[in-house]
């Protein structure tokens with residue numbers, strides 16, 4: 001089973017160790033600010049740093065496992081999808097990532113503005 005059709009270009013962003021545990025770092029990408037979170041299990045998630053409610057800075061929220069609570073009005077956002085948990089609705093864009101040799105990579109195409 002080969003996967004030769006995958007032309008994804010992965011861009012090295014930063015070492016996992018540079019992200020505080022249960023915290024985040026911001027990448028200013030042309031698509032917008034991307035919050036890169038790390039939880040206590042060293043899982044890493046990348047979503048747009050704009051709450052689907054009113055654009056609150058999710059990177060400043062409190063993490064619990066795989067969710068972050070928005071600092072503005074306390075919506076809980078699932079970090080793996082970027083979507084608000086019920087009863088709230090809406091999603092922040094989430095970004096594909098991979099970790100290789102302790103480095104976080106994002107899909108270059110996804111983090112560029114559509115016509116950059």
Ligand code: FES
Pocket residue numbers: 051052053054055056070071072073074075
């Ligand atoms: S802006 Fe995030 S909950 Fe309102």
